Amino acid sequence: MNLLLLEDGDFVAADRVRLSGRRLKHLHEVHRAEAGDSLRVGRVNGLMGRGQLLSLSADTAELQVELDQAPPAKLPLTLLLALPRPKMLRRVLQTVSAMGVPRLILLNSYRVEKSFWQTPFLAPEAIREQLILGLEQARDSVLPEVTIEKRFKPFVEDHLAQLAAGSLGLVGHPGDYPACPRAVEGPVTLAIGPEGGWIPYEVEKLQQAGLQPVQLGERILRVETAVSALLARLF
Amino acid sequence: MNLLLLEDGDFVAADRVRLSGRRLKHLHEVHRAEAGDSLRVGRVNGLMGRGQLLSLSADTAELQVELDQAPPAKLPLTLLLALPRPKMLRRVLQTVSAMGVPRLILLNSYRVEKSFWQTPFLAPEAIREQLILGLEQARDSVLPEVTIEKRFKPFVEDHLAQLAAGSLGLVGHPGDYPACPRAVEGPVTLAIGPEGGWIPYEVEKLQQAGLQPVQLGERILRVETAVSALLARLF
Structure with a gap:
């Protein structure tokens, strides 16, 4: 995935998300991500931006996110x-x-x-x-x-x-x-x-x-x- | 398949082929073909045309073919x-x-x-x-x-x-x-x-x-x- 998509239920604070399941697995296995890494993120049906990995374990990942970019235009x-x-x-x-x-x-x-x-x-x-x-x-x-x-x-x-x-x-x-x-x-x-x-x-x-x-x-x-x-x- | 492709080894005479395997299975299961049916055929790296199913069994199909059409142009x-x-x-x-x-x-x-x-x-x-x-x-x-x-x-x-x-x-x-x-x-x-x-x-x-x-x-x-x-x- 070239963008980590965040669901409303992932948000534990206005600028913080907690992930598990498929996306966590992807962070581990494909991105081989580590705490401190910066990733492209987007909120489903919302803005896009960057997320910094605060912590990453086998069970959960926590990111601080800043969402300030409009998604790309759709086709008419x-x-x-x-x-x-x-x-x-x-x-x-x-x-x-x-x-x-x-x-x-x-x-x-x-x-x-x-x-x-x-x-x-x-x-x-x-x-x-x-x-x-x-x-x-x-x-x-x-x-x-x-x-x-x-x-x-x-x-x-x-x-x-x-x-x-x-x-x-x-x-x-x-x-x-x-x-x-x-x-x-x-x-x-x-x-x-x-x-x-x-x-x-x-x-x-x-x-x-x-x-x-x-x-x-x-x-x-x-x-x-x-x-x-x-x-x-x-x- | 929208064209039945014939290999050199399928030809038992200049205008006759015998098929088995994947293509025969496809004729049975997808085309639900019957003897007498006319199908689009082409010879690999050769001309295209029509084939008439002479016979069709569980093991083999035999077609009479007429190859007289040029294949479509390739992209440059x-x-x-x-x-x-x-x-x-x-x-x-x-x-x-x-x-x-x-x-x-x-x-x-x-x-x-x-x-x-x-x-x-x-x-x-x-x-x-x-x-x-x-x-x-x-x-x-x-x-x-x-x-x-x-x-x-x-x-x-x-x-x-x-x-x-x-x-x-x-x-x-x-x-x-x-x-x-x-x-x-x-x-x-x-x-x-x-x-x-x-x-x-x-x-x-x-x-x-x-x-x-x-x-x-x-x-x-x-x-x-x-x-x-x-x-x-x-x-």
Whole structure:
């Protein structure tokens, strides 16, 4: 982790935290930290800054922290993603969080296997865990907002047009479409399909809600690769 | 897999192949294929086309193939990558192969842990296996060329300048550098560092060989994400 993220419950005083568990283990095993060391820290959904290790044992670490830096800017993006398979979901959540996506909507699609909706990785605390890993990687402290829409049609028919209003609406979709634009100004709403892509009915529905299909070339990319490639090209 | 890749050893006649093992299992379990089905196929380092399933059993599948399509164009890129940790290496090899990188050089760096060089995933057949998975994903049939340079200094001092001659030479490196250019024309030589980045001495050596540092913003990305983001921005 490139940033030590602090939870509200870690604070034992306004400028002091006590850590155990995963982060303590990481301090020992990866950072090989010692008392006196200075580390980059951030408070979840708050400011970032430096923390000085006051003490470190097998059970606990105590740090004095100074939080005075704003976290990095987020992308002006709402990302709709057909629910990926569970293993991919975890990695995509980290990627989305690391790249600075502020709003993610996990959406159903015809080609999303029904079993994917049963995964324990969709539990709020499991989603949060992956988002935190992404923030620690990228040095950001603000959690993206993740919502789950298990029904494609009512969401796209009744809510998407309003949600996408005032933004550039795009659907990543292989085929005979314009190339994905580069370096856009202003907010974007981007929908990325499942492995195998959206079905034509879904593309049509997304278009009716104001999203235009764009493509990234003839190569079929894994969802995680498509997400980072599309975001790097758009912003 | 979005393309069934055929090895020379699969051919029992000029237009007929017999499959077993992983690909047969995939045909059964994922494609749920049946005799008569038509599939996208490609011959490793050769043409792509269609294959018709003549027969399919628990032990073997036989296809009649017609190979008449050129594989997709590769990127005009030589990618230098500090050797990633073994688990990441496997995924990066798939990403590199899927995105159409024709030449990859795995390079040592001060921040590459010595133990990474011991991984069995660096064996030629293990590298090839991951590259094949990337080609199957992206629908390409031509294997990238992968070379291994275990000594940074002699490679960068004695070979890199010549290798990068006539191309736009870039080092992906966080810091106060110009932003990575977009939509470049012509060939590129791009070096991407390890987790934690190149050390200043290495950046200097890469610069002496003609590679200029460029950055992708203040977020620190995992190697795999950085690879796909940089390539999507450059090409």
